[in-house]
Structure formats: structure tokens, C-alpha cells
Amino acid sequence: MATIKLYTKKDGTKAYMFNVYLGKHPITGKPMRTTKRGFKSEKQARLALSKIELDIADGKYTEIEKEKPKKTFEQIYWSWYEEYKTTVKESTLLKTERTFRNHILPAFGDKYIDEIKPLEVQEQMNKWHTKLVRSREVMNYTGSVFDYAMRFELINSNPTKLIRKPVHKKQVEEDKDLNFYDKDELKEFLRVAESMANERAFIFFRLLAFTGIRKGEALALRWSDVNFSGKVLTINKAVSRREKGLYIQTPKTASSIRRISMDDKTLDYLKKFKIDTESVDDDLIFRTDTGGILSQSKSRKWLIVIQDEIDKQREKPMKRITTHGFRHTHASLLFESGASLKEVQFRLGHSEIQTTMDIYTHISKSAKEKLAEKFNEFVDF
Template structure:
């Protein structure tokens, strides 16, 4: 406990002072002390000491006793504790988002100078310019929460920000699911089979008839396909590492590890592709027979979105097809499963959805489409 001492000032008058231990600075790890002097009476000194002790107890070190960091300095410390909690691909994605959308606007600011009004301005900007805006909002909030835990700020200015919601003209929140109908899928695959590379036809056939993610498909090896029992084991994915390069890692979630059945036609298409690949590799003096070889290959050994996305975009433009993204074939598979009578649980297990809400979003869309056709079905049945 701090002691109050009497001392003599330069003019010969008496005054009181104290030296108080404030604790360890969470940023520097150094012990902090403060000296206050110039009190005319011991009562004044006791009052000031009590107030300072209470402030330190409630709010941590006084501002004057610690270095207030910039947002970027807090981010760098936060990043070190965040790294071990996520996969390398997630780390790469999130740090890219922070460097692009957050640091240019927050990085140089002292965290105690960032207020709700400034955060609201940036939230509005991000909402109007960024597709995955909720993720950006969440990252800003998490970093400022970390600043709060370090006693750099007392409150998180993001707590009082109003988060916008994108709406349609009728006022409902916009939720877009990109997928093909059965007829659109048939047309798409027919065009690929008759006019494009056989490998790309097989890739999109497997995507549409298994519902797997493009990263999961890219990591498939021949040992994952059980031709005898008609199943595919999905237990890995291709992702972008922290160095920006592709690598194979464990799947997105534990639910993503699954073994699914495949129809006979798709199985035979895979057999045909294996024979085609065997001929091609034989010309190059390589052997396909060991199960460790990837099913879909490119010059860089890993066949992934860097090849699939541009190809799909080119095909859509070339044949004037309805717009769809590679992930849309996963939604297509789910949608057609529901239309064929599969249960919500069956679709969740087949697609490896960790959260049933994701499955329900697709189910809701499909059932809405079915409801819209109810009147038409009735009229066709009545016939007058």
C-alpha cells in the first residue's frame, strides 16, 4: 500500500506526496508506478490516493501511465493469438481481408481515438463495397475487443454501430442461391461432353452428382473411390496456404469428413476418365495404378478453383448459359435431392453441412418454388 510522505518544497513550505504501484502493463510487461505530489494537506493526499486506486481497480492503468497503441499494433498482437486457432487457408483468407478492407482505414489510428461515429462510417462504406461485409464487420469488432481486453480502450465502439441489411424491393432480406434446374444441368453437361475437354465434363458431373465442394474434389485420389461398392470417401481438401500456394489439408469441418454413395452412371464416367488418364500418362512414362495419384490433374498437380472458375465463366459466356458459380453445383445437387424426396437430414449428411441452417436455407428455397407451382398444377388437373 502506498505511503503518504511529507516533504519540503523549494520555497521552504511543507507539502505531501505518495508513490503508488499501478501494476504490470499488459502491453510491455513492465511494472508501472506513479508519483503524485504537491498536496497541501494529508487529507488532500489521501483523497487523491483513494481515487487513483479506485480508477486503477476499475479501468486498469491510467492513460498517462501506458502507451496507447494504434489499431495496426493491436492487430499484430491479436494475430499471434489468432493463428493457432484456425487452419492455414482460413488465416490466409482473413489476413487478406484485413489488409485490403480494414487496415487502410483503421491501421494508423490510435484505438482510443476510434469512436462509434467513425466505425459507423466505415461499416456503411464496407456494406456498399464488399460482398462478404459481415465477415469484415466481425473482424473489426474482434480486434477492438482484443484492444479492450488489453485495457487499451474501455468500450468497443463497434458495439453501438447499426449493421445494415440488404433488402429486396418487397422488403425481405435478400438471399440468393445460385443453382441449375434439372433441365439446365442436363443442357450444361451435354455441351461440355460434346464440345469441351473430357476432364472438365467429368469434373462438373461429379460436382453436380455428389454435391462436394470444389476443394474437396480437387484433393480426390483414386484410392478415395470404391468402384466395387460405389462410394467416394471425402476426407481432405485443397486450400490456399498462408504463403498463397495451394496445398492439401483436412476438410472444412468434422462433418465434412464423410463417405457418400455415387450413382452407376457417374461411377462409369469416372472409370472412363481413369482409362483416358492412363493412356495420357502412359505416353509420358507415368503410371496411374497407385492409389495416391490425384483424379484431376493440371500442370501444377493440384486442380482447383484457379482452373475451374475461369473455365466456367468462359463456358457461360460462350454458350450464353444462365450464370452460375462452381459452388452453385453444390446447391444444384442439394436442390435436386430435395425434389427427388430426400430428407433434410439425408441432405445435411451427404453435403457435410456442419450447421443444419445451411441445409434449411436450400430446403426453404426449393419448397417455395414448389408452392409457387401449386395453382398451376391444380389448373392443369381441373382442365377448365
């Protein structure tokens, strides 16, 4: 008769296990035994043992075991994938597919899922940590497949729960702290941008700097989203990417859906741009020559061209910021004008106030550094 034993797992916690004789193999005639472990209580272990002993007595257990093929990690992944794809947007699904294809399946795909041990997972975690900034996220996705296998009783425990996930040390990057223009820098940038032949690029950066919207939100705007008489801009969608290409989707969070006020001058520029491009309300404001969705990389090219032109007109090169930096620029000007954190949070569409506070911290740090420079220039001794 099988005995239920208490044992200590590698993580130091206690659990119950048993080893039971199943009878002779129907083909080889060799004795068959199975070990079941990971039960949280003796009662759980006893119930599982009773079920197996009942199946043995009824002659069922041998057939069950014989007809139950082993599954690889990749086989379980595809079952998990069918369930997962119904819970996320296409853009998120595409990123997840790439993560599994590029990292997880090459590491675990061909291995039987019930034979993957914690030590093997830990070694893989350590490898990813040295190569990937998002190593913890990759391992979390790996764990979700093991969780799925546990739900269907294919394995007794999730090995990713027993490992340590190294943490990347945060480094303060100067570029991140300075990724915005002050009032004078923005004025110079827009002056040069307006003087160049690309009206679409000038309007794009003007809109980002004076509304703080994300570039994906800007590229999804239609003229019907601009209420010229009410001076309001409606944000309710964004450009994203899936396997088939670019498409427009609803934002990921409810807080991204918002209506924000606009200044008169930006509205005047938009009115002129609408006339110049012979647009109708249904058209995208920023579109390809054929009326399609512009790639988000297009703004990077516009930005480099304008920044290069500015440098030609200056003795000292101008600070370089990213397209996303215009969102920080808008936040900076809002804080400078006296706006509260909650007001900035709503205008930028942040779901968490902490995100707004992080931007404020970076902007404040840079402002303090510049204040010290101004003081030194004034005192001059």
C-alpha cells in the first residue's frame, strides 16, 4: 500500500507526495509505478491516491496512462495561445508572438513540459538577463504557459515560480532627463520647421507640442476629431501595428480617451492645412499620398531633417530630442504655466499619476541644473 510522505521542496516549503504501484505494463510486463508530488495538504494527497487506487481496481488506470502522450512545451504553447489571443489587442498579440518565436520557443519549445526542471529555467533566466532588457517579462510569459499546463493537470508545479529573476540596475540617462525643449528652443524649432517646404511636418510637431498627444494618437486623427468652433480635440484612437501592417485601434486604457482644449493659433494652422490639402472630415489629418496610414517612423525622418537645418543656422548644434520629447515639452510648458499634476495627467491621458510625476521629476531636475548655470553666469566669480 502506498504511503503519503511529507517532504521539503527546493524553495524551503513543505508538500506531500506518494509513490504507488500501478501493476504490470500490458506490453512489456514490467512493474509500473508513478510518483505524485506537490500536494499542499495530506488530505489532497490522500484524495488523489484514492482515485488512482480506485482506477487501478477498475482496470482503468493502465489504459489511461498508456493513452496519455507526453506534450512538448510548444504543443502546450499553441493551446495557451488560442486562449490568450481572445484577451488582448492585435498589436499586443503581435509583440507576444515575437517574444515566443525569438526567445522562448528556441529555449524550451522541443522539451517535454513535465521534464523541464527549475534549474534549467534558472540557467535560461540568467542567459536572458545578460542579453535582454525585458528578461523578466520574457520569463513571465514563459510562466504563463506552465500555469496553463497546471490548470489542465499536465504538471504539478510551475518551475518559473521557483527561480530568482535578476533585476537590471536602473541607470539615470542624461538623454531621458533632457528629452524636451524649453520655451525658447521650441520657438526656434517651430520657426525653422515652418520655413521649410514640408507643411505636414510643421503641423505635426506643432500639434504634438501644443496638445501633448502621443504620435500614434496624432497619426490616427481625422478632421472630424477637430471641433474648430468649440476649440476641442477628441482623442479616441491610435495607430498600431499587427502582422498584416498598420491599423487604427482604440487606446489600451480608458484614460487615453479624452477631449482636450486647443489654442487659437494651432487651430488656425490646422484650418489652413485642411484647405491646402483639400481634405474632408473623413480624411486622416496626416496621411500618405494615397490616403493611407502614415508609418510612425516617418516623424523620425522629419525630425532629423528639421534638426539638421537648425544646426546649419547655428554656431552651436541644437539639443536633439525624440518625437516623444514633444510630449514632454508640452508637459514642461504646462508645469511652467502653473498646471497641477492632475490637470497634466488628464491632458496627457496617463492612467497612473506616477507616470505624470516621473515626467515632472525629470523636467524639474533639468530645470534645476539650468538654474545653477544661470546663477554662475550672473555672479561670475
